[in-house]
Amino acid sequence: MMGANRGSGKNRKMPVSGIRIRWAREKSGSVSVYFIVITAAIFLFNAVLIDYARVASMNNQLEAASRSGIRSVLSAYDEQLYDRYGLFARGGSDAGAIFERVLENSITSGESSSFRLLDIQVEASHVNSSSYLGIHPVFKRQVLEEMKYKAPIDFTVEMLSKFKPLSSALEEAAATVDVLEKMEKLYEARERHLSSAIMLQKKAADALASSGVPLLLPAGGSGGSGYGTVSGIAENYASYVDWVLSDEDLEEDEKPQYTIEIASFRQSSTMTAFSLRRLSAGLISEHTQMQQQAQHEVESAKKLNEQMRELAQQAESSSSHAGQSRLDGVSGSKGAVPDQVPQQLKEVRLMSEDLVMEAGWFDDFQDEINRQASDFTTLDMETVTFEAQLSAALSSASLPSTLPGTAVRLQSAYADYRQKYIQPASILAARENGMLSMSAGEADRKEQRTKQEAKLNEARKLLQRMNTIQPTDEQKQAFEKLKGHFEKNRLANQSAEPAEPAEPEHNGSGAGRGDAAQQADQSLDTTRGMFGGMAEMLVSIRDPLYLNEYAVSRFSSLSPQNLSAVVLGEGEEVELSGVLDVNQQEIEYILYGFHHPASNIAAAYAEIFAFRLAIRTMEGLVQARTLGHPLMILSAALLYGLEKSLEDIVQLVKQGSTPLSKYADVDIAYKDYLRMFLLIHGSPETKISRMIALIEFNTGYSLIQMTAGVSGEARGSVKLWFLPGIMKSLTRTRLLSGKVVGNRYESTKTAAWSYS
Known part of the structure; x- marks a missing residue:
């Protein structure tokens, strides 16, 4: 059994050399895959980079062509308009045709017919008008461009230098005339008020002179033998006393001898005194009213005089060279105005102070008006006294009477008033002469x-x-x-x-309205x-x-x-x-x-x-x-x-x-x-x-329709060699402008240009 187990392949150990061979084989395969991945990435990057470079080059070339095309469009201008007025506006050949032709020529120039690296195609193009010569800012810019090359400044400054010598004198003259004209208006208004015051004084005196009082108070105090005047009453009063006393001393069987004379004297003298008093009483209110009006006129004249004084002071302290000081920047001058001319004009302006009267003059005038009223009041009071004295004298002739003295005072009061205000009117004449001596x-x-x-x-x-x-x-x-x-x-x-104002009405007079x-x-x-x-x-x-x-x-x-x-x-x-x-x-x-x-x-x-x-x-x-x-x-x-x-x-x-x-x-x-x-x-x-x-x-042109600036739009495309999908993704992320249609990249470029 043990032998059998030892002999089985499952439990057998691989030799060391076999392990090394297997490890080497595994290592060799990983490197290949690694290199394949790296090569693919490099290829992909290069493909994208090549297409991106071609797209960028195409965009630049399309933009340059668009600019060139727009400039070419503007090169066709209206020669008649330029020759006559120095202005540029589109004219000549059709703008779209010029733009399209220049685009084609610019894009295809420099590339052989056998191999075109970019192979750009113009998909569409058109030209738009962006500004018109009839629009004010556009017209103005062209005028400024036209005139800056004409160098008119020297000529214009030379023209201004002609007027520079007179600027100071004219400033002074303008200030002088302005002051004198204002002074003249105030002066004439003041004189009108003063003349009105004197006329009111004369009117009051004339009212007395024409009232019948002079008949009752004749000049010189000569009353003759009549009883119709104050002097006649005074002179005959002694006779009246004698008549009365004589008739009072008669015996019982004697008849009065002077009854008629006494009655006549009483009646005539009483009527005379009554008439005098009535006339005087009627004139006192008229004198008072005219006195108040005359005082008001003098007060108005005094206020105008103060305005004249202020104006004269302003004329003396004001400076009139605002425009002149700014014209000092003009170099040179044509001709020369004598230096003393502006000074002489200033001296004339300062003469306006001579028209101003002293405030005391008006105070004196008002005092004279008051004195005239006072003199008439004195006369009026004397008439009251005379009437009262006459009544008392007639009632008691046997008593001493002051009637003659009262008559003398009454006549004296009238004579004084007459001499001052009626004939020869010394007070009024002196005031008038004083005004004439100051008049112009x-x-x-x-x-x-x-x-x-x-x-x-x-x-x-x-x-x-x-x-x-x-x-x-x-x-x-x-x-x-x-x-x-x-x-x-x-x-x-x-x-x-x-907003434009209405056209001024045609006025053929030319010289305008008003006085000199x-x-x-x-x-x-x-x-x-x-x-x-x-x-x-x-x-x-x-x-x-x-x-x-x-x-x-x-x-x-x-x-x-x-x-x-x-x-x-x-x-x-x-x-x-x-x-x-x-x-x-x-x-x-x-x-x-x-x-x-x-x-x-x-x-x-x-x-x-x-x-x-x-x-x-x-x-x-x-x-x-x-x-x-x-x-x-x-x-x-x-x-x-x-x-x-x-x-x-x-x-x-x-x-x-x-x-x-x-x-x-x-x-x-x-x-x-x-x-x-x-x-x-x-x-x-x-x-x-x-x-x-x-x-x-x-x-015959309509400048509002004449093009002075244009914009052109050109849409072009280029074939993508490698990866249209990736380029399409780049356009979506807006890393590239334009769009990808099929295997071509399309882009639109706009260029604008104007004559100014």
């Missing part, structure tokens, strides 16, 4: 105002003659068409710009604003400057000489063909925006007249300063300004330019004036709408 030469000022109004009317008529140019039906239709373009563009951009002082003040204020506009432009120079310079360089304006016949009044109704055409007044239209053939031209010349009036008034202030009285200086300066401004308009239409000033030897052309006015007129959006309207009118 009313007669001379009135004469100058008449001349000013005549010159202002002449200016209005001169500017109105522009309306005698009769537009043709074609010109009217042209402006209506232009208006349509403007309204269309404005509505298309209304969400991006403020108001016109000069408005002109100087406008000029001050103009310098402020220049200063603001220098602070934020690019956008407003480039827009304005673009308008001046690309659009036309009317030649002044074309209006010489109109301004000079040669003919009743002037017909000048072509003057009112749209293409003759494009800058004027951009400035003012009137859709009437003559309105823009009239507005331009009216504004030039206002500008000339400001400069010439400044010169007039310097020239007239020797007149002494500030209001006389203002009046003479306004007349000078109107006369010279009219001469300037005539010179402008004859020669095309005017001298800037007698103090600055610089010529200013008509277009220079328009360039200045562009600084202060209209919002940029309004100007842009008018420019676009003119471009559309002249070219």
Whole structure:
């Protein structure tokens, strides 16, 4: 049994060498599997990496091709629009065809026909318009791009340097006219109140003079033998006493001898005293009322005088060089204004203090008014006393009486009042003479105002003659068409710009309304604003400057000489063909925006007249300063300004330019004036709408439909070589953009570009 067990294979031990062989075989198989797994992983990684690299390369190439295609699309621009206005918009060949062709060429270039590493296919492509030239921001960007290469800054700064020498003088002139005009209004109101006070005093005195009292109290106190006057009563009272005493001393059988005389004296004297008292009592309330009114008038004048004092103090302490200080940044200047001119203008402004009266003057005037009332009250009281004394004297003639003395005091009170307030009215005359000595030469000022109004009317008529140019039906239709373009563009951009005010009503007067002082003040204020506009432009120079310079360089304006016949009044109704055409007044239209053939031209010349009036008034202030009285200086300066401004308009239409000033030897052309006015007129959006309207009118284009920027979309695909499923999983996790369709990877690229 034991032998049998030993012999069985189950219990037999394997030899050591056999164990080693089996272990080696097992080890060799594990390594093979390990290497197979590693090789598969490497293959998988390489396959994914190769396809991923091809996809990335395809995306880059498709994107580059899209960009190239969009740039090529924009290379086809409208040449007419660029040559005339320097603006870019799509034109020429079809955009989609250009884009598709450039895509194909860009993708297939550089690859052989036998082997294409990527084999990209363009599945679809299309082009969209992304911006339009008629949209204001787009138009503005193109203008800025266009003008920055034209380098207009030096020229514009040179133009500003022409006006720089006058800026300080015009600032001073504007401040001076402003102060003097306000002073003049206060001065005239004050004088009206003072004149009213004196008139009330005279009215009160005239009421007494015309009341019948002078008949009862004759001048000189001569009453004759009658009893109808106070002096007559006083003179005959002694006779009355004698009559009474004589009749009282008669014997019983004697009859009274003076009954008639006594009765007559009693009746006449009593009636005279009663009438005098009644008249005086009726006048006392009237005097009191007029006294109160006169006091009120003087008090109102006093308040106005205090306003004048405050204004004079402000004029002395205020500085008027805000715009000038900002214009100091403009290098250089054309011409030179004498340094003393601004100082002389300031001295004229400071003369406004001479119009202010001392407060004590008004107090004295009010005291005089009170004294007049007091003097009449004294007279009235004397009438009361006289009536009472007369009644007592008539009742007891035998007793001593003070009637004669009372009559003398009454006559003296009346004579005093008469001398002061009626004839010769010394108090009132002295007050009036005092006012006249402080007045501004009313007669001379009135004469100058008449001349000013005549010159202002002449200016209005001169500017109105522009309306005698009769537009043709074609010109009217042209402006209506232009208006349509403007309204269309404005509505298309209304969400991006403020609401546009209604078109101003056409006013052919040109020179505006109001008197010469108001016109000069408005002109100087406008000029001050103009310098402020220049200063603001220098602070934020690019956008407003480039827009304005673009308008001046690309659009036309009317030649002044074309209006010489109109301004000079040669003919009743002037017909000048072509003057009112749209293409003759494009800058004027951009400035003012009137859709009437003559309105823009009239507005331009009216504004030039206002500008000339400001400069010439400044010169007039310097020239007239020797007149002494500030209001006389203002009046003479306004007349000078109107006369010279009219001469300037005539010179402008004859020669095309005017001298800037007698103090600055610089010529200013008509277009220079328009360039200045562009600084202060209209919002940029309004100007842009008018420019676009003119471009559309002249070219027949609709800029709101003209493409200035495009975007292109291209969809391409590439065949996946290895594992589409894994690439599809990567797209789901968004590690890759695009999508996998079958065994091809598809991607879409978008490129956008614009001219600005």
